[in-house]
Amino acid sequence: MFESIHFESTGRKTTNASKPEVLEKLRSIVGEENVVVDPQRVEPYGADAVKEKFPPEAVIFPKSTDEIVAILQLANEYRFPVTARGGGVGYTGGAVPIDGGIVIGTDRMNKLMEISVDDLYVVCQPGMRTIELQNTAAEVGLLFAPDPASYKDSFIGGNIAENAGGMRTPKYGVTKHHVLGLEVVTATGEVIRTGGKTVKNVVGFDLTGLMCGSEGMLGIITEATLKLLPMPEATSTVRANFHSMEAACKVLTKFTPHGLLPMAMEVLDKFCVEAVEQNFAFGLSKDANAILIVAVDGSHDEVDKNAALVEQIIGENGGFDILRARSKEEEDKLWDVRRAISPSLMKYGSLKINEDVVVPRSRVPELVAKIEEIGKRNDTFVANFGHAGDGNIHVNFVVDREDKDAIARARKCVAETFQLAVDLGGTISGEHGIGYVKAPYLDYAVDRPTLEIMKAIKKVFDPNGILNPGKMFI
Numbered sequence: 001m002f003e004s005i006h007f008e009s010t011g012r013k014t015t016n017a018s019k020p021e022v023l024e025k026l027r028s029i030v031g032e033e034n035v036v037v038d039p040q041r042v043e044p045y046g047a048d049a050v051k052e053k054f055p056p057e058a059v060i061f062p063k064s065t066d067e068i069v070a071i072l073q074l075a076n077e078y079r080f081p082v083t084a085r086g087g088g089v090g091y092t093g094g095a096v097p098i099d100g101g102i103v104i105g106t107d108r109m110n111k112l113m114e115i116s117v118d119d120l121y122v123v124c125q126p127g128m129r130t131i132e133l134q135n136t137a138a139e140v141g142l143l144f145a146p147d148p149a150s151y152k153d154s155f156i157g158g159n160i161a162e163n164a165g166g167m168r169t170p171k172y173g174v175t176k177h178h179v180l181g182l183e184v185v186t187a188t189g190e191v192i193r194t195g196g197k198t199v200k201n202v203v204g205f206d207l208t209g210l211m212c213g214s215e216g217m218l219g220i221i222t223e224a225t226l227k228l229l230p231m232p233e234a235t236s237t238v239r240a241n242f243h244s245m246e247a248a249c250k251v252l253t254k255f256t257p258h259g260l261l262p263m264a265m266e267v268l269d270k271f272c273v274e275a276v277e278q279n280f281a282f283g284l285s286k287d288a289n290a291i292l293i294v295a296v297d298g299s300h301d302e303v304d305k306n307a308a309l310v311e312q313i314i315g316e317n318g319g320f321d322i323l324r325a326r327s328k329e330e331e332d333k334l335w336d337v338r339r340a341i342s343p344s345l346m347k348y349g350s351l352k353i354n355e356d357v358v359v360p361r362s363r364v365p366e367l368v369a370k371i372e373e374i375g376k377r378n379d380t381f382v383a384n385f386g387h388a389g390d391g392n393i394h395v396n397f398v399v400d401r402e403d404k405d406a407i408a409r410a411r412k413c414v415a416e417t418f419q420l421a422v423d424l425g426g427t428i429s430g431e432h433g434i435g436y437v438k439a440p441y442l443d444y445a446v447d448r449p450t451l452e453i454m455k456a457i458k459k460v461f462d463p464n465g466i467l468n469p470g471k472m473f474i
Helices: 020-030 039-046 065-078 130-139 156-162 207-211 245-253 270-280 300-316 328-339 341-348 361-377 404-423 439-445 448-461
Strands: 058-060 082-085 102-105 112-116 121-124 179-186 191-195 219-227 234-242 264-269 290-298 320-324 351-358 381-387 392-399
Touching: 020 058, 020 065, 039 058, 039 102, 065 082, 065 102, 065 179, 065 219, 082 156, 082 219, 112 130, 121 130, 130 156, 156 219, 179 207, 191 207, 191 219, 234 245, 234 300, 234 328, 245 264, 245 290, 245 361, 264 270, 264 328, 270 290, 270 328, 270 341, 270 381, 290 300, 290 328, 300 320, 328 341, 341 351, 341 381, 341 392, 351 404, 361 381, 361 392, 361 404, 392 404, 404 439, 439 448
Parallel strands: 058 102, 082 102
Antiparallel strands: 112 121, 121 219, 179 191, 179 219, 234 290, 234 320, 264 290, 264 381, 351 392, 381 392
């Protein structure tokens, strides 16, 4: 409890959020049953996928914008921290209340407000799960394209706050490319509306874009208007083995000269292949030192043509044991290998430090080769996989949780990997965000004048510094 490998924690003091009069006022706002202070019940709201525990003093479950307004006005009056939380599945501690105070859980704000087939948009509250929104859109023949790996558990509000990506990013972009407008409660309790229901909107500053990826530091999203697309008729997936990770990654740029933009391009290195095969016995070849998975979508004729072209290009560039899915069931089986990676890597150690650097995709082969060198130089196991099609590689340094020296070496590897990504024209996070985990490295990617502007923006939205303290640059 209150311990981290990412910063030196000395515990923390109780804030004004624990005062009896504050708790009583919170109960009057949302109802007694929606204010949780029992230590066992609040503990799950003090951690995310990083699995470091910083429980809040209370968890509050509002149901409306008006209730969030009242909560934030109270927080400003008593000066206690407020951390907004969605599904709690992030990898950088963005929704973890490391400075205490309260967590606002958006679980009850999960309604679909409106969906328009004619105008291709949907309006929903922030607590709606990604999979629920995707399924609702699919029922009327539409697609909500963002698809983070955590889509079954992540909330729409969290996706926007982290600007989540996913496997379909090469063709469809990240979450911000699908956000048309927002309703946001600022730290001082003011309600602002950004954007609208139209794709084109250049009235004033782009505050919608500003909120995407702001990690709950500028305001709390209470409603989102999101862009939908016509659902493609068909998809097809091709999976192939390669003798090296470098060879697999070099294929990424071979599709463009043919006028082909795959929906997804995912890569796994030999350690991922070995771990997955040992855990799940998919029947993967022992000669596979890397696997490339490529998916295309569109009309049936277009998909048939492009999937055949993908097979041809892969075969001409070193791929072997090429498999092409001919049905939805076969397609799911090909993707099962990718989905099985993260839990399988725990065979190499009890602590997995998962980073998500991103570079221009033409530099991915160099990135992966040099990361392997970093691991060897620091005597630290490393496995690489991820969204190679958009240059976003998940770098996993795996060590023994009880070995402090090994953890120190892994953190040195992380620092070197971040610097490498920046040197190659990329940055330190493609989709996980900064939170508190990457905060010490922010200046690797952001220069001082830019950082000062970010701090000034934070001051305008949150003059008393109550929203999500301890994250990013504070």
